[in-house]
Amino acid sequence: MSARLIIVGPPGAGKGTQAGRIADAFGIPAVSTGDIFRKNVAEGTPLGVQAKAIMDAGDYVPDSLTNELVKSRLNEADAENGFLLDGYPRTVGQVEYLDALLAEQGTGIDAVIQLVADQDELVGRLLKRAEEQGRSDDNEETIRRRQQVYTEQTAPIVSAYGARGLVVDVDGLGGIDEVGDRIQAALSSRGLPAAV
Numbered sequence: 087m088s089a090r091l092i093i094v095g096p097p098g099a100g101k102g103t104q105a106g107r108i109a110d111a112f113g114i115p116a117v118s119t120g121d122i123f124r125k126n127v128a129e130g131t132p133l134g135v136q137a138k139a140i141m142d143a144g145d146y147v148p149d150s151l152t153n154e155l156v157k158s159r160l161n162e163a164d165a166e167n168g169f170l171l172d173g174y175p176r177t178v179g180q181v182e183y184l185d186a187l188l189a190e191q192g193t194g195i196d197a198v199i200q201l202v203a204d205q206d207e208l209v210g211r212l213l214k215r216a217e218e219q220g221r222s223d224d225n226e227e228t229i230r231r232r233q234q235v236y237t238e239q240t241a242p243i244v245s246a247y248g249a250r251g252l253v254v255d256v257d258g259l260g261g262i263d264e265v266g267d268r269i270q271a272a273l274s275s276r277g278l279p280a281a282v
């Protein structure tokens with residue numbers, strides 16, 4: 087079924103893992119700006135060269151770059167009937183940009199899934215991921231910085247979507263299937279049934 091969804095939550099909340107499951111369940115692409123930036127860094131593209139130092143510091147890539155990237159991704163054919171955004175929008179400017187982009191299409195966001203988790207618990211998860219995946223922004227200093235940036239810049243965008251009645255809160259602590267079941271229940275209750 088068509089669905090235009092956003093998943094938000096602090097670094098390490100499990101967005102990427104759940105995003106893949108939700109996208110499969112709805113037959114829509116999961117679009118992760120973090121993954122797209124990391125791919126560009128790995129391939130040494132001009133965008134990757136610009137983004138690398140910013141990402142390694144735990145800061146946000148400028149909206150101008152991020153917005154263009156998302157626009158071209160959402161214009162691809164597979165996103166015509168919907169998408170799940172992971173890691174975007176992350177700033178008020180990105181929310182405004184996305185609103186305008188979707189308004190042009192005559193569409194809009196159906197739901198924002200907020201994975202809720204205690205940030206101190208998540209530091210341990212991220213340090214473990216650093217050992218497994220070797221992400222260069224998963225050291226303790228950068229993790230704390232990313233958490234701070236999240237609280238300052240991204241938490242407010244949840245309030246903006248909340249004011250529109252779009253936010254569904256899901257407890258992000260627990261096993262992958264357990265959290266998936268909670269997401270499924272939350273989306274079903276909003277008229278978006280799918281086997282997550």
Ligand SMILES: Nc1ncnc2c1ncn2[C@@H]1O[C@H](COP(=O)(O)OP(=O)(O)O)[C@@H](O)[C@H]1O
Pocket residue numbers: 096097098101102119120121123140141142144145146147148152172173174175176177180223232
């Ligand atoms: N929407 C965005 N706006 C600005 N920077 C972004 C955005 N998405 C990703 N980035 C950059 O990529 C980094 C990693 O993002 P991501 O993989 O989504 O982190 P996580 O899933 O661990 O929260 C961010 O710290 C930031 O530098």
Ligand SMILES: [Mg+2]
Pocket residue numbers: 101102120173
């Ligand atoms: Mg992620």
